[in-house]
Amino acid sequence: MSLxxxxxxxxxAMRAxxxxxxxxxxxLSNANSVSSSVEQTYRSRQPVFAAQMSRAESNLEGASSVGVEVKGIVESNKPLNIEYNPNHPMADEKGYIYKPNVNVMEEMANMISASRAYQTNIQIADNAKKMLSRTLQIGQGR
Incomplete structure (x- = not known):
């Protein structure tokens, strides 16, 4: 793989x-939102990643340098959190309010993981830049 x-x-990877x-x-910003119907309630979303296979197939070096692409963002099919609270201003006619199916702990772990993966890819790009710079310095006779 070329540098x-x-x-x-x-x-x-950083874009993903x-x-x-x-x-x-x-x-996380919608974790505590409330609505008065199932249809209007926010649902947790997750991105779907895949290898950039079209690029790998056209790559003369084979699949040694395959990036990642975002195929889309899907909504979770986990059940919503339904709470009986007839005094709430958003309660439906039966007294229920509907809360998102967002698990804050999972989202925080996801955030830390994504942040570290992003930082790792910055370090990879920086190391490749340093290697290219050193290669150019060899050509200058230093």
Whole structure:
């Protein structure tokens, strides 16, 4: 794999982790929202990642430098949190309020994992840059 491919692969990973962080932020910001119907209730979302296989198939070096792409964002099918609270202003005619199916602890772990993966890919790109710089310095006779 060429050192230049490292930038493409780590860049695709950083874009994917950025989507993951944004999705996690959306989940956390809506974790305590309330609605009066199942249809209007926020549902936890997760990004779906896949290898960039179309790029790998066209790559002359084979699959040694395959990045990642975001295929989409899916909503969780876990049940919503339903609470009987007839005094709440958002309660439906039966006295129920509906809360998102967001698990704050899972989202915090997801946020830490995405943040560390992003940082790791920054370090990979930085190390590749340093290696290229050192290679150029060899050519200068230093």
């Amino acid at each position: 230049f491919n490292v930038f493409d692969v780590s860049g695709s 982790q950025s989507v993951r962080l944004n999705t996690t932020a959306s989940n």
